[in-house]
Amino acid sequence: GQQVMQIPQYQHVQEGEDFTTYCNSSTTLSNIQWYKQRPGGHPVFLIQLVKSGEVKKQKRLTFQFGEAKKNSSLHITATQTTDVGTYFCAGDGGSEKLVFGKGTKLTVNP
Amino acid sequence: DGGITQSPKYLFRKEGQNVTLSCEQNLNHDAMYWYRQDPGQGLRLIYYSQIVNDFQKGDIAEGYSVSREKKESFPLTVTSAQKNPTAFYLCASSIRDNTDTQYFGPGTRLTVL
Numbered sequence: 001g002q003q004v005m006q007i008p009q010y011q012h013v014q015e016g017e018d019f020t021t022y023c024n025s026s027t028t029l030s031n032i033q034w035y036k037q038r039p040g041g042h043p044v045f046l047i048q049l050v051k052s053g054e055v056k057k058q059k060r061l062t063f064q065f066g067e068a069k070k071n072s073s074l075h076i077t078a079t080q081t082t083d084v085g086t087y088f089c090a091g092d093g094g095s096e097k098l099v100f101g102k103g104t105k106l107t108v109n110p
Numbered sequence: 111d112g113g114i115t116q117s118p119k120y121l122f123r124k125e126g127q128n129v130t131l132s133c134e135q136n137l138n139h140d141a142m143y144w145y146r147q148d149p150g151q152g153l154r155l156i157y158y159s160q161i162v163n164d165f166q167k168g169d170i171a172e173g174y175s176v177s178r179e180k181k182e183s184f185p186l187t188v189t190s191a192q193k194n195p196t197a198f199y200l201c202a203s204s205i206r207d208n209t210d211t212q213y214f215g216p217g218t219r220l221t222v223l
Contacts, residue, residue: 009150031209042200042214043153088152092209096160097168100145102152 002027004091006101014109019076021104023089030092032065032072037103038085046074046087079108113137116201116215123195123222131186131218133201139213140206142184146170147198147217156199159184160207188220195222 003026013019023032031050035043047056049065049072056063062075072091076083086103114135123129135142144156155168159178173192178184184203188195200217204210 006152033211035212042217043202043212044214045211048211090153090212096166096207097155097158098143098212099155100153102150 002091002099004089004099004101006089006104008104009102010105010107012107012109013079015081016078019079019083019106021074021087021089021106023072023074023091023101025070025091025099028069030069032069033090033098034063034072034074035088035090035100036085037088041085043088076106079106081108081110084108114201114203114213114215116199116218119216119218121218121220123220125222126190128190129188129195129220131188131199131201131220133184133186133215134182135184135203135213135215136182137203137205137213138181139203140181141204141210142178143202143204143212144168144174144176144184144186145200145202147200153200156186195220 005024033048034046037043047063052069053067054065060077064073086105088100088103090098090100117132141160143158145153154170156174157176159165162181165178175187198219201215202212204212
């Protein structure tokens with residue numbers, strides 16, 4: 001079945017450093033979604049990418065969808081302690097189900 | 111994330127007992143989902159429903175059952191056949207299908223003693 005791989009599993013940074021998480025799918029995706037889960041909380045939708053090569057920005061967050069629509073990345077510039085949490089990508093691959101990556105857990109040292 | 115409620119937040123049960131987790135949404139969404147989250151495992155789909163009176167198995171449906179008698183409600187029963195039921199259970203809904211944004215409830219943490 002479809003697999004969505006996400007790396008790294010954990011990332012620890014100093015406040016002010018940049019952070020990137022990568023997502024790779026075994027199949028071509030029609031769209032990819034990104035979610036953030038704060039410690040003790042539930043996943044919250046961040047963004048959806050649909051077009052090949054699409055780049056979207058939300059303040060310090062930059063989301064990218066690969067040309068082949070099989071990979072994506074989330075980059076955070078100058079991390080802050082409020083960025084702490086686990087970031088998940090999720091893709092559909094044309095099936096009825098949304099498949100989530102295992103997430104990247106980000107910790108930020110102030 | 112408002113509009114989806116799960117209760118209770120914490121639930122304790124003895125081994126061998128069935129337990130039902132509730133999920134209610136007032137977003138008028140057609141689709142609803144149940145996920146299980148274990149440390150380091152991400153979100154794994156248990157069951158999903160795209161319309162009332164219809165639901166489909168996800169990747170880890172064994173030991174679970176659901177019903178969708180009303181659009182607003184999608185309860186999940188964890189049966190005694192589920193070998194390792196202790197986990198964090200998340201319910202979600204979306205407008206129509208999996209291409210839409212999913213809105214998650216606050217989750218229920220089930221501990222089986």
